[in-house]
Amino acid sequence: MRKRIKTTAGILFLGLLCVSGTYGYFSDTLQVVNHISVGDIKISMEEYEKKGTKEVPYSNTGEILPGAVISKIPRITNHALPCWVRARILYTNSVKELEGLNDTNLSGFPAKWIRRGEYYYYTSILKKRESVDLFQSVHIPASWEKEHELQKLGMIIQAEAIQAANFTPDFAAMSPWGNQLIRQCIHEENGTMTCKKPQTKLTVEFNGKAHKLLAVPGDFFTNLGTAMPGDVLTDTITLSNTTDDPAELLFRTSVKGRSEEKRAMLKDVKLTVVMGNEILYRGNLESTGLEKNRSLGRFASGQTGNMKFRLEIPTEWDNRMAQKSADVTWIFTVNEKVKEVVPDTEETSGKKEDSGRTTAAKDGEGRKTAHVKTGDLSRPGVLFALLIASGGLLLMIKTWKGGRRT
Structure with missing residues (x-):
């Protein structure tokens, strides 16, 4: 009789487990x-000259005569992000005692260039792939005579750029760019912005x-x-x-x-x-x-x-x-x-593992997702009934044992 009671209690306990579930x-x-x-800021400068109505790359003509007008067009092109540009012109003269070239010998400056100090500043932003000419021609003074015959003259044009983003020059000042330090920029050979x-x-x-x-x-x-x-x-x-x-x-x-x-x-x-x-x-x-x-x-x-x-x-x-x-x-x-309750029954867990492991469910597209056990979602009414039943069984066992003593 005692063995039968233990077996019945075990069945009720398993029944309690069967209606419980997990969620996560x-x-x-x-x-x-x-x-x-x-x-990146990247500019270049190429020089052109006019031959008739066409422009061709500039070539040093060698000897020049007093009064000559030389077609020389320095063109600055922006290859990267929008920028401000400026340029300065340096002159070389092989005979220091003789008059050389200076800015008064240049003509054809576009209206947007202004002179401040030793620089010419372009007063509009130069956008990507845009170009601007610095000047158009060089005039050799007609007053030069025989003593200038062996004189060698040179012109060095240095163009610089600074980003347009977050920078606004003050063109009313003597130094529109302020004290900005201009560094040599190193670019990739085939760099594209x-x-x-x-x-x-x-x-x-x-x-x-x-x-x-x-x-x-x-x-x-x-x-x-x-x-x-x-x-x-x-x-x-x-x-x-x-x-x-x-x-x-x-x-x-x-x-x-x-x-x-x-x-x-x-x-x-x-x-x-x-x-x-x-x-x-x-x-x-x-x-x-x-x-x-x-x-x-x-x-x-x-x-x-x-x-x-x-x-x-x-x-x-x-x-x-x-x-x-x-x-x-x-x-x-x-x-x-996770809404889905996974009952711990033989139908849903034919490959039942120990109760300490997590169970698995499938989402809307059939993927498995891990559910971590965090509680019990069994129906409270069924659980309450089982608890009463198991309590009644314990009472019966206790009463039976008491009856055995009398």
Whole structure:
């Protein structure tokens, strides 16, 4: 009789397990690698002369006569980002005692060139692939006589450029560019500049149909183009949940595997991230303070939100940073409470493992997702009835034992 009671109690306990279940969270993560690159200033100067109605590359004619007008057209071309240009003209003379050439011997300056100090400044921005002529011709004084016969004259034209972004010359001043240090810029042989593309909407979506996180585009800095010293670059990422259930979105960053040079570049750039009206992060682009997940909020079904970011490029960057680049990975994670209850029965767990392991369910497209056991979702009415039944059994056992003693 005692053996039979133990067996019955065991059956009731198994019955209790059969109607219990587990629940947990579906989680998905996506990584977006954002690239930042520094723009470049690149100009060239070629010289032309007119032969009849045509322009041809300039050639040194050698001997010249007093009173001659020499066609000489220095042309400055911009091959990179918009810039301001200036030029100065230096003269050489093999016979110091004799008069040489100077700016009064030049003609054909376009109206937008102004003389300030030793430089000529072009007062309009020179855009990419645009060109401007400095002057058109050189006049040899008719008064020069035989003593100038063996004189050798030379002209050196030095053209310089400075970025148009975040810089405005003061053309009323004697030095319109101020005390800017102009460095020699080293360019790639076949370097081409990256220009801004048409604006692309940045989105991170917890997609209902795919039941996963989707990002568009694959680089959230795509709208920023190439950065220039002093730039302040901003954009907005739209976050949305198009599934049927609430979900929490999380955000963190990573620069794992980046070189020290690239990390140093990221440290120079200031970053601010704002979610809604709350400042989520303020620091540098390397963003070690965002290595752990930060919650962007819990999104109801159909809810959207905006995550804004702002990059501030150092004004101290110069030609040494030209065409350099670095990247940082932004990582988004979604946690969704799984609705599906997985009963621990022989029908659903024919390949039953021990109760300490997690079970698995399938999402809308048949992918397996891990469910971490966090509680019991059994029907309370059934559980209550089983508890009463098991209590009644214990009472019967106790009463039976008592009856045995009398």
